[in-house]
Amino acid sequence: MSTNPLLQVEDLSVSFHTRMGKVAVLDQVNLDIGKGETLAVVGESGSGKSVSAFAALGILDAAGCVDHGRVLFEGRNLLTLPKAELRSLRGKDLAMIFQNPRTALNPIRTAGQQIEDVLACHADLPRRALKEAAIEQLAQVKITDPARRYHAYPFEMSGGMCQRVMIAVALACKPRLLIADEPTTGLDVTTQMVIMDLIKELAQAQGMATWLITHDLGLAADYADRIAVMHAGQVLETAPGRVIFKAARHPYTRRLLGATPRKQGSLEDLVPIPGSLPDLRQPQPPCRFSQRCDRCIDACNTTALTLQNIGVNHQLACRNPL
Amino acid sequence: MHSSKLQLIARRLIGALPSLFAVILVTFLIMRILPGDPAAFFAGAAATPEAVEEVRVKLGLDRSLPAQFWDYLTDLAQGDLGQSFTTGQPVLQELVDRLPASLELSALGLLLAVMVGLPLGVLAATRPNSFADHACRLLTTTGVCLPTFFTGLVLIYVFYYLLGWAPAPLGRLDLFLTAPERITGFYLIDSLLAGDLEVFWASFTQLLMPAITLGLFALAPLARMTRASLLGVLGSDYIRTATASGLSRTTVLYRYALRNALLPVVNTMGMVFSYLLGINVLVEKVFAWPGVGSYALEALIASDYAPVQGFVLAMALLYLLLNLSVDLVNTLLDPRLEKNA
Numbered sequence: 001m002s003t004n005p006l007l008q009v010e011d012l013s014v015s016f017h018t019r020m021g022k023v024a025v026l027d028q029v030n031l032d033i034g035k036g037e038t039l040a041v042v043g044e045s046g047s048g049k050s051v052s053a054f055a056a057l058g059i060l061d062a063a064g065c066v067d068h069g070r071v072l073f074e075g076r077n078l079l080t081l082p083k084a085e086l087r088s089l090r091g092k093d094l095a096m097i098f099q100n101p102r103t104a105l106n107p108i109r110t111a112g113q114q115i116e117d118v119l120a121c122h123a124d125l126p127r128r129a130l131k132e133a134a135i136e137q138l139a140q141v142k143i144t145d146p147a148r149r150y151h152a153y154p155f156e157m158s159g160g161m162c163q164r165v166m167i168a169v170a171l172a173c174k175p176r177l178l179i180a181d182e183p184t185t186g187l188d189v190t191t192q193m194v195i196m197d198l199i200k201e202l203a204q205a206q207g208m209a210t211w212l213i214t215h216d217l218g219l220a221a222d223y224a225d226r227i228a229v230m231h232a233g234q235v236l237e238t239a240p241g242r243v244i245f246k247a248a249r250h251p252y253t254r255r256l257l258g259a260t261p262r263k264q265g266s267l268e269d270l271v272p273i274p275g276s277l278p279d280l281r282q283p284q285p286p287c288r289f290s291q292r293c294d295r296c297i298d299a300c301n302t303t304a305l306t307l308q309n310i311g312v313n314h315q316l317a318c319r320n321p322l
Numbered sequence: 323m324h325s326s327k328l329q330l331i332a333r334r335l336i337g338a339l340p341s342l343f344a345v346i347l348v349t350f351l352i353m354r355i356l357p358g359d360p361a362a363f364f365a366g367a368a369a370t371p372e373a374v375e376e377v378r379v380k381l382g383l384d385r386s387l388p389a390q391f392w393d394y395l396t397d398l399a400q401g402d403l404g405q406s407f408t409t410g411q412p413v414l415q416e417l418v419d420r421l422p423a424s425l426e427l428s429a430l431g432l433l434l435a436v437m438v439g440l441p442l443g444v445l446a447a448t449r450p451n452s453f454a455d456h457a458c459r460l461l462t463t464t465g466v467c468l469p470t471f472f473t474g475l476v477l478i479y480v481f482y483y484l485l486g487w488a489p490a491p492l493g494r495l496d497l498f499l500t501a502p503e504r505i506t507g508f509y510l511i512d513s514l515l516a517g518d519l520e521v522f523w524a525s526f527t528q529l530l531m532p533a534i535t536l537g538l539f540a541l542a543p544l545a546r547m548t549r550a551s552l553l554g555v556l557g558s559d560y561i562r563t564a565t566a567s568g569l570s571r572t573t574v575l576y577r578y579a580l581r582n583a584l585l586p587v588v589n590t591m592g593m594v595f596s597y598l599l600g601i602n603v604l605v606e607k608v609f610a611w612p613g614v615g616s617y618a619l620e621a622l623i624a625s626d627y628a629p630v631q632g633f634v635l636a637m638a639l640l641y642l643l644l645n646l647s648v649d650l651v652n653t654l655l656d657p658r659l660e661k662n663a
């Protein structure tokens with residue numbers, strides 16, 4: 001638990017209505033992010049990282065529904081907030097950048113226009129000042145020749161450039177929390193680092209908290225204060241990056257570490273995680289990792305799973321930890 | 323920007339020349355393959371074979387096909403579409419006289435369809451399974467099933483014969499009124515220019531039933547395309563971005579979603595308009611509308627070559643202009659096209 005929480009996700013359960021019936025995707029997700037803190041949420045593809053963030057912002061698909069839980073932003077529950085109030089928070093205090101920068105920007109509006117749209121919506125600026133502010137915003141994300149890029153359409157820019165514009169859109173109103181959903185997938189390695197450094201630098205300069213979503217533990221360790229490990233819609237372990245790497249207690253965290261390339265060490269050392277994510281359309285045991293786990297005991301399949309404090313900033317949900 | 327548009331226009335016009343030539347050739351041949359002998363028709367039922375032959379020579383129909391085609395082409399190059407055997411008038415003059423009637427009708431039909439179809443499609447997409455969604459589905463299926471001339475006849479039966487709300491389906495204007503002075507040829511516009519509201523209203527009421535007949539046909543593809551396109555756009559990533567940025571519902575729906583969704587709808591509009599020009603032929607017949615469609619139909623029945631050839635050529639040119647304007651509108655809406663053009 002951070003001592004000064006900005007955002008608290010409490011027991012969040014989300015399900016989707018599909019043709020094959022109701023799918024319980026998130027199961028009692030608990031996360032918290034302190035002011036100015038960076039929390040990385042790590043997990044395999046399909047573990048519910050994006051869904052948690054979408055649910056928190058109230059931008060789930062129509063098929064999704066929150067069954068249970070609260071999302072407190074400075075004490076206010078975002079899930080029960082009137083629509084208009086939530087809308088005035090989104091983009092202003094809470095902003096989000098997305099997995100695929102090319103499709104996340106409106107293809108027929110220029111970079112500048114899309115920044116202006118957000119500014120016009122939240123900032124109290126006269127019309128004339130909008131353009132200037134948008135260009136300044138482009139300069140802030142280190143786009144060269146911002147006055148010219150102001151007129152550029154997404155299809156005229158590279159993926160990395162689109163992600164910078166996306167960041168400029170998200171940070172236009174200096175939000176207090178940025179949700180970055182895999183901001184570097186689809187970008188080449190050098191661009192990845194540049195973008196991550198940019199986010200970190202801007203976050204530090206503005207005292208902004210970051211909810212970083214990634215499947216890359218190495219990236220999480222480099223950029224986050226704390227790491228939360230998710231599996232099949234459950235948070236299994238939360239701890240500072242150091243602790244995750246040195247003293248992880250959850251078998252899944254260990255497996256994930258074993259599958260993450262290290263700076264020293266060769267590719268042969270990597271061990272894939274056995275099995276695959278469980279089919280969430282079927283009823284699940286309390287611990288959704290139990291079928292893939294070699295330390296599974298009877299209690300795993302009978303008693304409810306809760307996230308317990310087991311040390312300073314260290315939380316764990318496991319019946320038979322390491 | 324300007325020069326790229328001019329280039330686009332020039333490229334399209336030059337690119338269309340081969341297909342225009344093909345249209346001219348094929349219509350020419352089809353007219354001569356179809357049964358029917360204009361010389362016999364022209365000479366009258368009581369004419370002797372010698373008289374028919376005389377007429378044939380006079381009309382130049384005794385010459386070989388290539389020679390006739392060459393004559394036709396050289397006339398065309400001088401802007402001469404030939405003369406109608408039946409009316410004795412130059413075809414070009416008659417087409418120019420009658421085209422505004424057809425265009426006014428088709429345009430109003432399309433306008434009605436757009437005014438109903440787009441909002442219906444938007445409502446259906448934003449409120450799935452609502453009343454609007456079901457209405458959209460019902461209208462689009464029935465609109466496709468009913469043949470236009472049948473809808474036209476039903477409308478006449480109900481609104482003219484049974485209810486007496488609509489004026490008699492006999493052309494563009496009540497017999498007791500005089501047509502406005504010709505400026506554009508569109509009665510609605512010309513009457514307004516002349517400041518004659520009575521004629522405006524009279525021609526509007528005459529237009530309404532045939533236009534609704536056309537509109538009902540055009541409604542289905544427009545509403546369906548709007549709905550499908552908007553549904554696709556609403557599920558896209560940039561709409562999620564816009565929502566996550568806290569933009570208002572109207573901004574998200576109109577500035578972000580609808581503008582993107584309109585791109586394929588504009589293409590559909592062009593396509594539907596060209597269908598309407600074709601369907602006009604039947605609707606004009608039903609409503610005794612003095613347009614180019616009924617003109618061509620009568621000429622076809624009389625094996626009167628020149629008007630039919632002129633009509634098909636005029637339609638081909640219209641399609642060409644229509645496609646060109648659709649492309650121009652698209653480049654205005656979609657920056658990706660402009661830069662690639």
Ligand SMILES: Nc1ncnc2c1ncn2[C@@H]1O[C@H](COP(=O)(O)OP(=O)(O)OP(=O)(O)O)[C@@H](O)[C@H]1O
Pocket residue numbers: 016017018023025043044045046047048049050051052061063064215280
């Ligand atoms: N609209 C939806 N309808 C049904 N199921 C959905 C929907 N959106 C997400 N899901 C399900 O929710 C689960 C979690 O998806 P989510 O997108 O959050 O995964 P993720 O952790 O972000 O993975 P990735 O790394 O691939 O982005 C998946 O099993 C997915 O099938």
Ligand SMILES: [Mg+2]
Pocket residue numbers: 049050051099181182
């Ligand atoms: Mg995701």
